[in-house]
Amino acid sequence: MKYAKQWRKTTLSFICGALSLVVVGLLLGAASDHQNKTLQFGRYQLSSWAAPMGENSGMVGAFVMDTVSGETRTVYIRSYGDPPAGKVLKNNLKKPFSDMY
Numbered sequence: 622m623k624y625a626k627q628w629r630k631t632t633l634s635f636i637c638g639a640l641s642l643v644v645v646g647l648l649l650g651a652a653s654d655h656q657n658k659t660l661q662f663g664r665y666q667l668s669s670w671a672a673p674m675g676e677n678s679g680m681v682g683a684f685v686m687d688t689v690s691g692e693t694r695t696v697y698i699r700s701y702g703d704p705p706a707g708k709v710l711k712n713n714l715k716k717p718f719s720d721m722y
Contacts, residue, residue, distance in 0.1 A: 664687065665686070681697075681698075
């Protein structure tokens with residue numbers, strides 16, 4: 622009698638665990654199919670650069686490349702230091718790729 626209750630409890634726990642795994646697997650499978658069609662991970666690559674323009678001045682910037690079309694667009698350019706006294710030359714931050722010039 623004692624073994625029957627323990628066997629029943631073990632079997633019930635196993636069945637509940639198996640059903641939980643099936644439900645989670647179905648839900649994750651449905652989400653991944655939808656994401657693969659709508660999101661394109663890795664399409665845009667970001668790179669930054671810096672260049673000295675003397676002892677106390679330089680420039681920094683960033684650009685984005687579309688790996689599908691091969692287009693590259695400048696996102697940000699800023700000079701700092703003595704000659705230009707630190708000006709932002711281009712600021713396309715928070716703009717979509719198609720709106721950058």
